[in-house]
Amino acid sequence: MRIVFAGSPAAAVPSLRALDSSEHRVVAVVTREDSPQGRRGVLTPTPVAVAAQELGIPVIRANRLTEAVSAEVAALDADLGVIVAYGGLVREPLLSTPRLGWINLHFSLLPRWRGAAPVQHAIMAGDEHTGATVFQLVPELDAGDILGQIGTPIGGMQTTGNLLDELAHSGADLVVRVVDSLASGTARAVEQHGDVTLAPKLTLEDGRIDWSQSAAQIHNRVRGVTPEPGAFTMVDGDRLKVLATAIARGEAPLAPGSIELRGKLVLVGTATDPIELISVHPAGRKAMDAAAWWRGRPSGTSARAE
Known part of the structure; x- marks a missing residue:
């Protein structure tokens, strides 16, 4: 044809x-x-x-x-x-x-x-x-x-x-x-059946992480907006792009948005399990391992993701 x-x-x-x-x-x-x-x-x-x-x-x-x-x-x-x-x-x-x-x-x-x-x-x-x-x-x-x-x-x-x-x-x-x-001439058309759900185009704001949600919701959002429009959060007033995460099951809870280094893990609190930040992209810098980003911050300072 x-x-x-x-x-x-x-x-x-x-x-x-x-x-x-x-x-x-x-x-x-x-x-x-x-x-x-x-x-x-x-x-x-x-x-x-x-x-x-x-x-x-x-x-x-x-x-x-x-x-x-x-x-x-x-x-x-x-x-x-x-x-x-x-x-x-x-x-x-x-x-x-x-x-x-x-x-x-x-x-x-x-x-x-x-x-x-x-x-x-x-x-x-x-x-x-x-x-x-x-x-x-x-x-x-x-x-x-x-x-x-x-x-x-x-x-x-x-x-x-x-x-x-x-x-x-x-x-x-x-x-x-x-x-x-x-x-x-062998094609067979079948009517659509089931519940209709809608998937509108995403905006930049759809990539903003809400740390008051559950770890599963946050992890799914990060995966869903990667690579576009991209997940992000604000830390110390700067935009931090979040490239990859994992749910830190078994780790002690953290207050939503609180960031803590435990061993080699950079963890952020949610409504349920903490989220592990695996890779991030700080403003004005290259993408990097989350632990490297954390080590590059002023020593002894705490931080919150908002």
Whole structure:
């Protein structure tokens, strides 16, 4: 089949490469426009744009699917549209322009965690399982019939970054299987069933740690917002990014927010067990082991995380 692919971040690249390696033909890629990156604001193409250029696939750069973009896509005479984290809405008439419409790879077990940040919310909620779903794109948010689904456990130390990388690759295989079934006419669409939960895009404030919560809630939040938008707390008036934590089960409790060095462990009090700080990123310095950060503070001083 002739396929138009829409995607932008690194998590969409495995699906693009898998489709390019399949018996189908990706006739064009739609991705977001180049954006300023880094301290110098260098205009940088999306990871999908870079991959498409490597593969020799024409690229359409657009932050919004305007009438002009829709007309350009329509002229491709595609059989199917495949979308993976494009970052924009597909509306009519573009939604119905390919012969078979559009399918979407979503990184959750729909209908749980509909929205922009499904992996982040699954981890923050303490879910033990998640997965990937390919569904028929419809106007309502992530509500179309399911064409394929796979599940995977969530490890107790997994972050959004490494879980999303895992799902991006297993999800790419799922996309190809669904496209193959659509091409052969054997695809079976199933309505979504179960409780709907929403996964809105995270803000910087979502990364702020509330030390009055339980250790499990805090550990899940740190994992869920890593690498983006990133977990943080304030210590001595300075912002401290928290990169990795563990629940210090068996350690004596500490008052929420109190920081203490016990042996080689840097512990912070919560509503339950202390949290061990494993690695941190102090303001104006490089990321480091938490014990090294603590040793670099003025000796004999206490501290609180707020």
